[in-house]
Amino acid sequence: MMEVHAHLNVTVPDDIDNPFLQGLFRPVGVEYTADTDDMVVIGTIPDDLHGMYVRNSHNQMHAPMGVYHPFDGDGMLHAIRFEGGHATYRNRLIRTVGYLAEAGAGGQSLWPGMLEPHKANLRGWGAMKTMKDNAGVDVVAHAGKLVASMSQCGEPYHLDIDTLATKGVHDWGKAIEPFGLCSHFKVDTATGELMFFNFGETYPYMHYGVIGADGALKHFVPIELPGPRWPHDMGITQRYTILHDLPYHFDPELLNKGIRKLTYFKDQPARFGVVPRHGDNNSIKWFTAKPCFILHLANCYEQGDWVHMDGCIQKRPGKPEVGQQGADAFERIRHHLDKHNTHTHMYRWSFNMVTGETRETVLDDEVTEFPMVANDIVGRPYRYSFNTLFKPGNWHMSGVKKFDLQTGGDQRYEYGDNRFGSEPCIALRPGATEEDDGYLLTFLTDMNENKSEVLILDARDVNAGPVARIILPARITNGTHACWVEGDRMQGERVA
Template sequence: MNTEIVTKFLSTLPEDDDHPYRTGAWRPQTSEWNADDLVAVEGEIPADLDGVYLRNTENPLHPAFKAYHPFDGDGMLHIVGFRDGKAFYRNRFVRTDGFLAENEAGGPLWPGIAEPVEFAKREHGWGARTLMKDASSTDIAVHRGVALSSFYQCGDLYRIDPYTGDTLGKEGWRGGFPTDLGVSAHPKVDDATGELLFFNYGKDAPYLHYGVVDDTNSVVHYVDVELPGPRLPHDMAFTENYVILNDFPLFWDAEFLKHNVHLPRLHRDMPSRFAVLPRRGGPGDVLWFEADTTYVLHFTNAYEDGDEIVLDGFFQGDPEPTEGAAFGMNPKWQRIFRGLSLDGMQTRLHRWRFNLVTGQTREEQLSDSITEFGMINSAYAGRPYRYTYAATGKPGWFLFNGLVRHDLHTGAEQRFAFADGVYGSETAMAPRVGGAGEDDGYLVTLTTDMNADASYCLVFDAARLSDGPVCKLALPERISSGTHCTWAAGDELRRWVGVD
């Protein structure tokens, strides 16, 4: 393995830091690496694996003013590229305006999610609640050969070279980018049409908006989706002809909001609501469907089945946990972060069916297993599909300790558990070059191994997850734990080289 430290940043985090999400498996990195010819410490790199795995994560350089939340950290992109039986690794901070300003100041300038907006040291900020730092540390997608990093509560999208990790500037969509609100995390790319679908939200009526960017990178559709008040949507879904947005009963308390205090709570007497509208539909085309009270962070897929829209995602049995064992976490932190663990939220794969003719909703639990952060073969996005690849969580913690392959036709599950002290990332499905079936490909993830003080890239056969990895590649240093990822096929990336 040929390695080089490209840049090393100064961290102002305390040396005696005891924050559970800035230490241990979440210990931030300060170095940016180039590593070529990654060494397979187990197995061999598949010759028919061609493309790039990209993972975004929160990686703070500076402390919070008072209360750091793990969603506040600076964005860092990790890249593992594969071609011709070889692999390389890159990691880079996303050079957002907020990152550059705080790096120059040598400390925090904007409050995090658990801090009041009055802490802000700058008059301008980002986010649905305003006066937050646009960390661009949540999601990562690839559209027209360029990676786009995004922030969970709306902000700018940053263009990133998917091979080098270099920040290329803000996405402007040829002048059509909604600069007033920005874009939420989890915009969706439809491989079949080349379109990118997005939403944003804020504190002013109509509170929610939906848009479409076509394959020429132009905003061709942008409409209001009226809500009763400010909400906190996190994800969306689409089918061949429709888009599905949501209005969940977990949102900022209206009384506190009058005093500019952003305290979310679950309104247990309210139903969940889903908005179904044609992908190019207007405000008058929205159909609303009610369902059981919950909150959903992530959907896996949606498709059309006759008169019905089928939507799959992770239903939270307890969106606002009030109890929970410490599981090794210092009690002073456990109460604050009890709502981050998958077992705390009781997240299970779930299905909703919305009948476009009768207006009725049917729903069912698809699995008893507690999983989240599901990924699919992106060629099946918006279409009927069979497999979801999801993560299991360490009890009491926001850490992934294994993988599950859900077979939605039979209900069967294949599992792989990481060793104690080893934690994974969201796992991308990479179709095999020349492959045919939905599960004909590989699963790619990154691990943080606390036992070996090292990190690895693991590659699994997507059809035989429980057999364990077919390849284990050493990375140049132990990386921070992280979440969202995507896969970009090599032939698709190369198709866009040199295209504006």
């Protein structure tokens, strides 16, 4: 079966000069539903691959107001569901309130992006309250629903896990206003709980919360920071949550004058707050570390008195310039997105809960990002992290690297010239006893052929390349984060 679900009103001009709306980033204008009876399959889809791989992406619908950053576009989900050697693909735009308002205005942008908040004429969303809530960064399955959000904090959008239809904002969305929900919320599949944080420009500057396995808000508390921050990720262990206060944020003196200037304060230490899962501002314990910036964590876990946090540190931190944009705006965007420029690599921070000591360890020096572990391994001791490799000079994912943190070895698969992937996910086999006993999945776009596909690799032997490739109905745009939804979690958490 192959059908067109909807034709979308994309009004981005074909000749627009923004490189982040061209090529790999060109918006998708059609929503499809297709299954493998009508898609080309190269190789064999494993019979024991059961669940759904979902990736979010920024799919800008209309000519932007001002300078467009690739994190500004409307959210669109791409999902492929597997069972019994068969697969069904869908892509659906996330129909946020902002998108509906712009569609109702005849297909024009009503809000600026993250780089030019001063151009806002309407009340918006995000930490700066000036952007459209695009829900285009993260997507996670929880309590039988998909939850999508943007990195600048927006409303928690609920999407139907079977059809990808936008159902609106979660019931608990109003309770976490005015800051909303930041991307990189984490699910503990053992308890069914979802942990999240948000941030904003007014005191206390951060909040932390827990959603129960039943999908209801169970815990929501303020976390006091010294001032407004721009954190991006958080970590969880079996007992704790780790929150970030990093020295890359708006200059506080200029912010008091209404000027938003992101600055790396190289003499200001990084701080990490380890809080009991249902703790609060009184029970959080702060640890200091060398100045740094972090976008994404691989995993966190406990070991005796120590809490370990592994992630990708930026050796030369980069953040987007916010404010008046010049003629070099696109080059500056490319500069801060280039992982080789920021020299992002695997690193470990270790916090002693008894003595307050912090230890820091370089795990690997190769440039990688978007680290992932299997869902059932999140928050627990682990051996493997699956990271993306990047083409120098661009934000293009050129391959995947499997780290063996026990032996120091690695495996890799590079996609080939002008072929670029997505954040990978690990789909464990039912009954798996090892954390790489399953499959590695990614969406890939071949710019040579202007086509996209899904790659399925054996997670135990990444070097061998794909065991199957599924050619999609059309080329898809570059994406952000992804999730794997196990077949037995499609309708709800296992412990609900």
